[in-house]
Amino acid sequence: MKKNYENSLKEIIKKYNLKPKKKLGQNFLHDKNIISAIVNKSGVEDEDIIEIGPGPGILTESILKNKARSLLVIEKDDSFEVNLKKIKSNYRDNFDYLINDVIDFDFKKLNKKEYKFVSNLPYNISVPFILKMIKIRRIIPWKEMILMVQKEVAERITADLGTKNYGRLSIMVNLNNDVKKLLNVKPSSFIPRPKVESTVIKISPKNKYININNEVFEKIVKTCFSQRRKKVKNNLDQLNINTISLLELSNINPDIRAENIDIEGFIRISMNYEELSKENFGDF
Known part of the structure; x- marks a missing residue:
């Protein structure tokens, strides 16, 4: 057949x-x-x-x-x-x-x-x-x-x-x-x-995380994986932000790699990045 x-x-x-x-x-x-x-x-x-x-x-x-x-x-x-x-x-x-x-x-x-x-x-x-x-x-x-x-x-x-x-x-x-x-x-x-x-x-x-800023979230994920072998802090240093404060607020160990951060961890980073950016530069 x-x-x-x-x-x-x-x-x-x-x-x-x-x-x-x-x-x-x-x-x-x-x-x-x-x-x-x-x-x-x-x-x-x-x-x-x-x-x-x-x-x-x-x-x-x-x-x-x-x-x-x-x-x-x-x-x-x-x-x-x-x-x-x-x-x-x-x-x-x-x-x-x-x-x-x-x-x-x-x-x-x-x-x-x-x-x-x-x-x-x-x-x-x-x-x-x-x-x-x-x-x-x-x-x-x-x-x-x-x-x-x-x-x-x-x-x-x-x-x-x-x-x-x-x-x-x-x-x-x-x-x-x-x-x-x-x-x-x-x-x-x-x-x-x-x-x-x-x-x-x-x-x-499944519409679980519908209230996040998708553009900011994608930017954070892309930046964190820009060089897989680097620590997440080193990759995020590309952004014009206080990386240590960002990761502390997000409850993320700065010495881990992006492959060890789950989706909720990336959401915390993106939301805190957005808030810190507004504080430093106003709406962006």
Whole structure:
């Protein structure tokens, strides 16, 4: 049965003369079992779905066959438009597509539905896309994201405190989201085969820390991880602030590294930084 999906993908590639573009991080998923698992775990029936980088549309058609209320796909590569038009002719009432770079796309243009994102993301946009979506959730109130990413990216996002993979990405994504690994995917599930394994993750918003200044928080996290091997005090010395006072107020040991500070520790640092900055320089 798996072979049928692979043949179907190869037929689409041949029919429309489609060629995976390495510069766009394109690897086309053909494994029927993986596609079914993604769709089943996403719960697409009667949901408004957005898919990023549909490519030949194998996952796309599976989402539609499983009775999504609506499906919008956003594809950067216009060579796939002919096939997307064909899909639209079969699903006129609940399918649409946009030829656009999702990293630059203005989501304010969309209706404010509670979308689910279900995507096999192109490898080269996985991190910027995820960071963008967690930033703009107040603009587009997405319900959850089920995304295929590189296994290495999934491990960074889900990394535990104090490990080598724990860093800016882990903190920014987990600040107001729960993240769960759903399944690992082997290179043989794709055409062409990538050199790395992939992982499907689910990101669900939890709105735990909604009153913090996200811009200041991100600045603090980025500064603290600017040189991983340095003590947190040395990294924060880049800022125009009394670092010793900042860390004392935040109950943070100045001699530890950023990888040993949890999310609540970074929140304390960012909030105290904001207050000290106002005292020293007024509103900033």
